[in-house]
Amino acid sequence: MIGQVIFIIILAAAIYLFSKNVGKIRRNILLGRDTDRSDNPAERWKTMAKIALGQTKMTKRPFAAVMHFFIYVGFIIINIEVLEILIDGVFGSHRIFSAPLGGLYNLLIGGFEFLAVLVLVACFTFLIRRNIGHLKRFSGVEMTSWPKSDANYILIIEILLMTAFLTMNAADHKLQLLNFGHYIKAGSFPVSNLIGPLLPDSANSLETIERGCWWFHIIGILAFLNYLPYSKHFHILLAFPNTYYSNLNPKGKFTNMASVTNEVKAMLDPSFVPESTGEIARFGAKDVTDLTWKNLMEAYTCTECGRCTSVCPANQTGKLLSPRKIMMDTRDRIAEVGNNLDKNGKDYKDDKSLLDNYITREELWACTTCNACVEACPVNINPLEIITEMRRYIVMEESQAPNSLNNMFGNVENNGAPWKYSQADRFNWKE
Template sequence: MQYIPNILFLVILIFGIGYFTKNIRKIIRNIKLGQAVDASDNKGQRWNNVIRIALGQSKMVVRPIPGLLHLIVYLGFIIINIEVLEIIIDGIFGTHRIFSSLGSFYGFLIASFEILAVLVFVSVIVFWIRRNIIRLKRFWNPEMKGWPKNDGNFILYFEMVLMTLFLIMNATDVHFQEMNNGNIVSKYIAGWMSVTPESTLYIIERVAWWLHIVGILIFLNYLYFSKHLHIILAFPNVYFGSVTPKGKFTNLESVTNEVKLMMDPSADPYAAPPEGAETPAKFGASDVMDLTTTQLLNAYTCTECGRCTSECPANQTGKKLSPRKIMMDTRDRLEEVGKNVDKNVEFQPDGKQLLDDYISREELWACTTCNACVEACPVSIDPLSIIMSMRQYLVMEQSAAPNELNITMTNIENNAAPWPFNQMDRANWINES
């Protein structure tokens, strides 16, 4: 009978980690449905970006107040969960605060955890007020209705409950309080319970202990269904992010060669393409399978913070475009495709695609390609690359560009320049007096 709690703990732990692993493998599978990307270049710069942006939160603190609060929650949650290691060992082997033998160092750790727990709790309350009382505009855009709106609040409630359970667990642990080593905050809570019988304190401590570890496992598995998946994916997303200058778009070699041929007066326009030259089966992207693995990783990493949309000049002037919605739509379509693969082993056409069914052409052509959304994203997500891939499909596969762009491209094709002048007449302006 004495081993039943340990067995129960082990079963819960295995189930929690197993379900999490299953969902992570599904995410990896879905991302690999995209076109492979070679990210073997600029490894030094990529790792520098991970340290500076993902770990150092350098793009978060551009907005000082939310940046500082996020840093507290980020560091606090990670550091406090170091104690999960002790909880796991205690749960499996039936020990109690096995690391307390570390003496003063253990006290330093727990004291740090308790201070951070209070700071995290306060920061989360401020975030809740910003979202629900002050009602910042970027949290109330049209795409933030239903689940996206509720998800933002659920995660805040989760964090408040976990921090509260952590402090109550420490405050009602009689043995820990008698040690008087690290109980820098919990001792005051324990003082409020000084008249509570020790047997009752033991029950409260055990309940808080179980709820804390089960809550952490629930939180871990909740990430798959939440925008907070970025807690895990931000690091690989930053690593695989673009390391080329902003504004430099990826060119297709076959198209580049065609343009060079057209621009060269001495070239034979009817010459056969070079031997071994490969023509893409499809230009651009109309569905998620046409996007790159990096773009699909971007979609899963999106934090839905709305910084991209709040900086977007098209959105600010009332256009339909919201870069955040582009990422959310891409993720929703990818999830739909993933469920199709789960059901049919391989994807079976479902009569839908990312273009038109999720993202409208009006949204795509509203983009000014200014890169403001890319610059604003705290985890190196690039909505513009998806917009440009889908524009490329519209232009090169469907000839469905706006009339102004069609005129420009026709001029380039006929005159080798965007202006409606014959090549022989370009320099005539020089003779004008």
């Protein structure tokens, strides 16, 4: 009974804390500018099913795709078991699904055990790849000690959880064979069977181990849940809305800025009266709040896999630009802005901005807008949009484009071509 009370308190606290932190992230995302992504829901559901649920963009790297799939499927399916553990915890029951499910229960538990092994294999492989194999994709200027530790923590927690799960089953199974207490015969244990011989034979020790692992496993899961909002691992949740709100246009299509259209129309036609757009916004993005909520959602979705950076032509030729850094900087900055709001009230402004304090101009000007990063992202994140918005700020608000580009602008404006040729010579190619 006391166990149930403690369990309910821990569960309630975990859910409360998690909702609170998710609420903060939601608030931070909504600090971004508005953009309409409500059109074409059918296409959006399809995109989400394909990209997030079906993981089709992961297949470009088959080995990582298979390993990731083990963890993904393991995570989703083993959640059925977590549901049972939660119910058992609240009601003080034991393996409550075994009676209604009957034979299917054995199949499920056996299946979970195999999945747990696959998850363990994948996590160990990933740890080795990161820490011993030193895969190039996992290094880079933005991969400082926190992102590297974050990745390792996630893998280690998953390994501990799966080990506890299997050990718990092994002890449970032995107790079942001893006909001990409430340990009814339920489930099949193809994997934990093999761990059984390593455990003591006394029923009391076994019960301690079983209970210990049970509590460790469920508290571990609830703690992990609360780790998510601070971690890159948040992608397991945001991948779904992020792909739902994907850009459905061709990648080459950049947004036309409506605020500019009004000004240009007024310039070309003095009688034009622009529709009032309400607030006076700044052209382009200097800080995270000048970006759209979708850009900010993407920053929280990024799991720092580095596929974008590994295909970026600028990065591959030694330039400073790294699309992954663009996303990580955006997340760090919006988290900072959010924390400032919490601490100092909504009117507080620090004297920092995404531009210069996080992302340098050298990075922004190295981009060829080739869309390789956008194509490579397994969850449809678009670093290019952020880069473009920041270039817009530099050019239109500050007039600080590199000189050679200012020359190009001048040529386009005066000669109708980016080079210094006369418009009158435009047809000279006709021999």
